[in-house]
Amino acid sequence: EEMQGRNIGMLMPEPHRSQHDHYIRRYLETGVRRIIGMRRELTAHHRDGTPIELELSVAEGIAGGQQYFIGFTHDITARNRAERESRLHLSHLAHATRIHAMDELASTLAHEIRQPLTAVHTTAQAALIQIDGGKRVPEEIEGHLAQITQQARRASQIIDQLRRFLRRDDPQDLSDHHPSVLVEGVLLLLTHRMQSLGAEAHRSYNAAECRVQVNRTQIEQVIYNLMDNALDAMESVDGPRVLAVATCLSGRNGYCEISIQDTGPGIPDEHMGDLFTPYFTTKDRGMGLGLPLCRSIVENHGGQLTAENRPSGGAAFRVSLPILPGVRHR
Structure with a gap:
């Protein structure tokens, strides 16, 4: 009325x-x-x-x-409120799992930072000795200074990547990225672990113009979890240990794909249906939340996470993410 x-x-x-x-x-x-x-x-x-x-x-x-x-x-007030609370809960859970991974990351940080800092110290000492000895060899000193700059930059990159990975993120904090850049950032954190396992990283980036709009921290966590699982799977392998990562335009129109493949024993058939079930794990120290969390993060980005066994052996996980709207792709 x-x-x-x-x-x-x-x-x-x-x-x-x-x-x-x-x-x-x-x-x-x-x-x-x-x-x-x-x-x-x-x-x-x-x-x-x-x-x-x-x-x-x-x-x-x-x-x-x-x-x-x-x-x-x-x-839809109540529905939208529940969705916002769900996204916030997912963010908190994601942060908790990143903190859970701190033991491995701390070891990586200690080793990776020690190498460039040792190189910086040694090279600087060599330059000082030459200067104190009165030798006029500017070309050699210039080379030493370039090496110091390069190694210091590498140490800074490792620290920045680790800080970004561990920060508490805002679920609404979206930015544009090339998938290969996200992959490389995670590989930087896993360098020491791959060296200790004798594993090699094979890269194939075929989507140079493929860009996605994502929460960088969350998607890097997905990539990290999948790579970490792949390295776990290859620990018991006697043959070559290869972590194959690739980015390409997906078979799904309008999507970009990040694939992570290993040369491990593969996924047992009886476990394939439970991979993304919360609290299901085959690891002694696992929480069973890694893969379910990864799938939730990817789906919240409008994407899809799938798993399969490779015909040649090993497992393959594929992350499909929507391509940034309004950008032309080849």
Whole structure:
């Protein structure tokens, strides 16, 4: 009764309230549909002015020569709140699993940082000895300084990557990246472990122009978990230990794929159906949350995570992510 004879714009927040009549007039003049026949989410107002999240669909009809517009609304406030809480919970869980991996990462950090810092110290000492000895060999000293700069930069990159991996992320913090850059950042963290296992990384980046919009911290965690699992699987292998990583345009139109493959024993058939089940694990120290968490993160990005056994032996995990809209890809 309060609405009878009043402009429906009163239910809308600005700027839609003042523009509502213009929207209707434009449709009547052009016939171009922007809302009619479609569903969209928007914010409306209760009587007291508090916001309410709605799903709106609008239909039109003609009766007695009069044109009518009919709006159907569904209150999705509770649903959206639950989705936001779910994303926040996922972020907290992801951060907890990264902290759980600190023991291995701390070992990696200690070893990886020690190497470039030792090189920096040794090279600087050599340069000082030459200077103290009165030798005028600027070419050699220049080479020493270049080596110091290179190794110091490498140490800085390792520290920056580790800090980014361990930070508490904002689920809404999205940025544009080439998948190969994300892969390389994770490989940097796993260098020492791969060396200790005698494993090699084979790279194949065939999607140079393929860009995705993702939460970098979360997707790097997915890549890290999958690579870490691959290295675990190859620990008992007597033959070659190869971690094959590739990026390419996916067979799914509009998606980019990151594949991580190993030369381990593969996934037992009886375990294939349980891989992504929470708390299922075959590791003595495993929590059974790594792969379910990875799948949730990828699906929250609108992507897909799948697993299969390679015909030649070993397992293959494939992460498909939507390509950044508005970017042309070859």
